[in-house]
Amino acid sequence: MVGKRESFEVLACRDGRWTIETSSASQADAEAFARKVLNGQGVSGVKVVREVARGDTARETVVFEQTRELRDSGKIFVNDIDEAPYCETVEEIYAARGRQTLNRLFRAYLDKNGVTATEVMHDFRELRRLVDADSLMASGVGKVATLQAKGRDDTDTGKRRDVLYGFLDEITVRARSASEKKLPSIRAEGFEAAVARLVASASPDQCDYLLRVMVARELVQQRSFFGKLAQTMDWAEPAQDDRTRVLVDTFTSDILANAETLQDLLGLQPTLGAALGSLIDLAQGRFENESEGRPDDSPEVLAGRLNAMLGLDALPDSRAMLVDRVRRQLEAKSPLSKGEPEQETEAFRALIDKLMPTDDLFGGGAIAEALTHRQSRILNKGGVAGLKEATGRLLPAFADPARKAGYLLALTESRLVDSIGDEISQQLESLFIRPESVKQIVKDNRPPNKKMQTLTTVVHKVRGSGLDDRMKSRIADRLDELLASYIVDDRILERVDDPSRPLHVRAFMLLSMCTPEMLPEGKASQLARKIVVKHLKRPNFETELVADVPPAEKERVLRDFHVQLYRCGFMQ
Template identity: 45%
Template sequence: MLRKKTLEILTLREGSWAIESAADDLEIAQKAALQFLGKPGVMGVRVLKESVGDIGNPAPGDILFEKLRSTGGADRIAVGEPSSLAPVCEDIEDLFHGGGRTTVNRLFRAYLDKNTVTATEVMHNAREMKRIMDFESMLPSAISKVAQMQSRSEDSPTMGERQNTLFGFADRLNKRAKQAESLDLPSLANVEINEAIHQINKKSNGEAPGYLFRVAASRELINVRNWWGKFAMSVDWAGACKSDPALANLDWFISDALSNASVLQDLLGDQDSLADALISLIEIADGVRSIDTEKAQDATSTEATAAKINGLFKASKLPESKLAVMERVCRQLQGSGALTKDGAEEPKVFREMLLRLIPGTELTGGPEMAEAITHRQSHIINKGGEGGLKAATASVLPALRDPGRKAGYLLSLIESDLGKDLLKDEIEQHLNGLFMTPESVHQIVRTGAPNKKMEKITSIFYRIQKSNLPDSRKAQLTQHLDELLASYVVDGKILDRLDDPNKPLHIRAFMLVSMCQPEMLPDGKASKLAREIIVKHLRRPNFETELVAQVPDEAKKEKILRDFHVQLHRSGFFN
């Protein structure tokens, strides 16, 4: 019986070749070799026929596959670094949107920029997918970086297991793109976007229509070899698109284009300072950027495209594109570049930016922006290292003034890498000082009408509830806030003033129910006090008759009763 031939997989380390593994099949051997190429210190891989001679000097015919790492140089395209917040994708679908695609963009940014192609195009076009898989050792290096990061915790898969999964994703993406190559899909350049979507939906034949739509879009965009052209074409499609699922897919293409610096530069135009540029980027993401309407009349102008995306952002149609813009703001803010030409103006300008970045309990840009704010503040106060970052955190808080904004900053920061590690204890101390130490609502919110103070504390209560703090810590903070609200209601005799018998019953009833609205008081001790009074009224035998007894107009009586039931329902009385 003939013995089955074995293929030897070799790695090149420090100038020497060594047998690393073996396989019976060439395709399996090539995949294994590429995985080895992604490991630190491996500068090349080979697949050889079963060797009987010197593996360091094989005959040319014995080398079945070989790939060497680039040794560097000015033109070398490096693999980027994945964010520690990168999600652990469980399926190839996870790579197409959200954090999965953001990670792909980060890893292959240099390659994508140089080749004028987007991540979404690559994942839906077999030719581009093959190019990136064959380019030096970039794919295995990228997979190695992600696998290493995602295998650090004890309950995570091993690095090898994660590498196998990610290489499997790449193979499945490639296979799916190859299968889509032969499909007869409408040309988005020649068929109106909504008609094209209709035709694609009819031709899905077992494949997801969204995937086929992205394949069709990629076919057009892959031939546009300038970034602004890709961006403008995608925005034109999005502006005309009437299908929400297709628009969500177009958001991915637009987001990819906005990850390229030149597109943002074209959108921004000339800026006097980094601060002006960052503020303009925030305005773009919010859809409130001022556009020259006269220039926008020219459909081919930059202003026309800017006006279209302005409207899409304002209507909240492009959530992932907004994240891409804010990610750029985050990276620039975290850097050491001066915000203004006049260094003395830097603190003032930064405070103005904080108003836009932290308008309330939510921080625009999330944990990464909170980290960027902290780093920027450390530059401003000119303190480095761990002590500088702690001092920066402490000095950001007074600049925010409002307790809701302070909560938004701290609770976002504690979700960042910096907050989870270096600043964790510092942040916990600040949270205690802001929300555990105070013995009254007045000590947290010093100015404003009673209803505004209660609304502010309630907004902080909800922000804590939705944070990533441990449940026990959330309970500790929210229970204390609820007790402060209850004391505030009782000590201030707020309910007594609202339920004044000298006022018409319908006015008293609406004011009491307003106290149980979710934005006024959270479900807890304070709202329970108001609910008890309302329930007492509702149990009166002729309550509804008495409620509108002092209203002479019959139509108005009916409206008051309807509105009152709506408010009761909104306050949870019918749940």
Template identity: 45%
Template sequence: MAGGTVFEILTLRGGSWSIEATATSQQEAQVEAGRMLNRPFIDGVRIIKESKKSIAQLEPTDILFEKVKQKTEGKVFVQQILDAPLCSTTDDLYEWPARSTINQLMRTYLDKVNLTATELMHSAKEIKRLLDEGTLINSASAKVAALQAKKTDGNTNARRDEIYDFIRDINARVKTATDRKLPRVRDVGFNGLMQAVNGSFAGPDAGFMARVAVTAELIDNRNLFGKLATLLEWATEVDDETSFQVIDVFISDILWNTDVLRELLGSQRDLGSALVTLICFASGEPIDDGIPEDLDPEHPKFINFTLNRFLAEGRLPDSQAVLFDRVKRQLEGVNPLSRGDREEEREVFSGLLSKLIPDIEVVGGPSIAEAVTQRQSMIINKGGQKGLKEAAASMLPSLADPGRKAGYLLALLECALGQDLLRDDIDQHLEKILVLPPSVNHIVRDKMPPNLKMRKITSIYYRIEQSSLSDEQKDKLKSRLDDLLTSYIVDGKLLEKLDNPERPLHIRARMLVSMVQPEMLPNGRASSLAREIIIKHLRRPNFEKEMVATISDAAEKAQVLRQFHEQLNRCGFFG
């Protein structure tokens, strides 16, 4: 209302107050302030009447309402972990597997001080603070050493000494790097920083110095969501993969924080809904109605839209891995997927499977295949080794499509559970799905055109070829699929239908060559049938002239011949 009183809502973030919103009544302002106080990273709210005073100059009498979250100094401890990758050099600690371990071990500490694992390892001040504290680093080193010793000679003390050597080396490197006068991002921009670093350093040293410089820029911002916004703003300015790799390291560390994920995903009905949203986000599926044309860092959804776009483009592989790791750990956890009964739990899980195993590739890879098996064992309420075996078997009917079944089993084979407990079961399931059926139609039961059925069988063939199955088992399954494809082509007289003399020769030729495209048929007996007919045509005198004889336009003739040659080349007819 023009000329009316305006009430300003202030929020406290990272120790600083700022104006967040306005309202036309104090009651409306208090309702909105209550909503804001429930958000992560907002530590307090105030309501004041619109004033010309600076926020820093407010008097107690100016504040109409104030509420600040009570800070509890919860005990900082080292988290439990089940595995720790071996590191042979200091540089290994900066890579994804080691940083993943550090992010898990030091979660409560990092969340308390609002730092990322990478910042911690690239700031002399923060390393000193952690070393001076003593207890945490000693406890973390002992846990890692005990796990790693089982993979080596079993000497925990020796392994712990190596870890301490790595820590001392990191500390020395950071101190040396701090003495190098690198430009600040705020002065030269992120591209300018990367140019300066790449001009002075090479190989791992360039990456290390870039991370030191980025840490120097981010470390004073003790708001993880604010760090994320800054990194994404820099990312919109760069194109080269090396720069994105540096940004990805920091973003992936930030995404370990639970509050950041909650802020990104918004309010969710239950765990199942949250996981579906997280899977879609991590996969780069568009959110809302697409990115607005006027998107800039001031837009309220800048972080969500920009992060989602870079994930879709494959620019942030470590960040994507963190998100799918979160999905994995939640699936393996004990929290129910829904708030309803067991039947609703099954329905929610089925929806999750449609996202995680949409076709022959499992989204998130072998670790997700293992996680859904663990969750299935909880749903059927059977534990132990027997429960896991029954879980894997009972997963298959719900997947329905043969590509999804094969993809799940072959991904499961590549994780520890599949290699150990379920190895024989996986072989038996694959034989039942792919060897025992008498025809292609008994494997692919859906009503679909012949070309799509052949594509489905061929995609399974290639997935088997790339799998961890033994060579003997691979050959057995591939040979059987080739036999089934051959019978399908012969019994259905598919080649005769394609090579119908009533059709123009150029159409017949194109359709025959399409039969031996790599995605249609694998190189084997089935494709040889079509190749023989194609070669027979190619050997005819004046074949190409005959092929375009019914086409009157010279340009169209040339285009048909060019496309035909491209098809032949793709199928390996020219060597």
């Protein structure tokens, strides 16, 4: 007999669209939360939906609903933000992280007017409209100044506000000056021809800025974000030189800050977890949808074109914008799934696997931080103590030692390192310094070469990380010692250099143990290198090496052997 599962979803209506706010196991709690949500800005209605699931079927019933009439004042507010890069020059505001901040800060204004942050900064008329829009600019500058001055001794909010207004003045002067220039028209000449003519005529120090002005003039005429994206994709696919690719990427990344455009591209998604999974796939160029037979201007076809460009690493700023969206959604309170807590955990684990299919965490420190925050919410424990516990509780989800190291080392590059740095160090020590053998670290039954490769991957990750040099040395040296002991205790080299095997087979296997992927530079690799050197010193070694090789293959085997010797550093 399959038991029933009951849950209550709270939905809110904003701008005529219903979205899920949270879910609860209690109808009373859900209704209380709904009443609070109804008082929120822009919320015109709330309802509680009771879902009863039995097996694979589910039935939904609205058990509570309230609406209210909103007075449309037409006033737009500046969004709250959790971080803003501390820009030293105006050029940093034009760059990716600066634009990310502006796109979040002025999201409501940009969405309402169908423009992007880059368009506003480069089109003088649009810039003046934003500056003149009530107190938006003053509010935005104030929020950023307060955020940037927090915890710093070299400035305060007032001083930082003055600096930001100075940047605004500089952006305005440049936009006003550019508005008086006659630039090539993309609409009249075509994108590639217009770019080529401007590059040929503009001074080098003004060229990139004027190219952005030229593109902004074209895109500002298109007030649909979806239409803007279709246009930039038309420009991106034939783009050959780095300058043009950067130009297209700049505007595409801003367009992807619009939530409705992303929803159109991803299509209908059953849960937030599924939507984030699709967004991660898109950011990595792995998104799949049914586009065959669809019109060229359909969301499915456009998503496929964007996916292809992201898969070619042609749009790094656009990928960063999508990663930032994933980060903020992971850190938010909205549930990833509908239903029981077990389903929430499963959805979270599925996202982890998408973000870290191998041993590199997609999105780096920002995503590591977001995963840790999400885990602390699942544990329902806040503060530093909750984040520390979340760090330890997350590790089993990564399973493989190299993946665990990747997560912890990514955390050292996040904002959390200042508050939970000691916990990160303790976890690294527990994983890689305290164990007494390789088998205590790699506990599954993978073959010896895979065990060695796993620990070698960890060594390389540690050496290339931001850990302090002392901690790097402790982990790398300890793992090298364990690898050396493993090679000796398990007689790895004796088994590889078995005289019953042909010499060329043994030689290539020995050389494989000298590669950087198999063993790190140190004691363990020296054990293998000594045996290789011993073989190389044998009289007539090369003749013996190919003695068992068919005549037609001898030359190729010798050539491949010398290539491998060079790669392993024996001929340098």
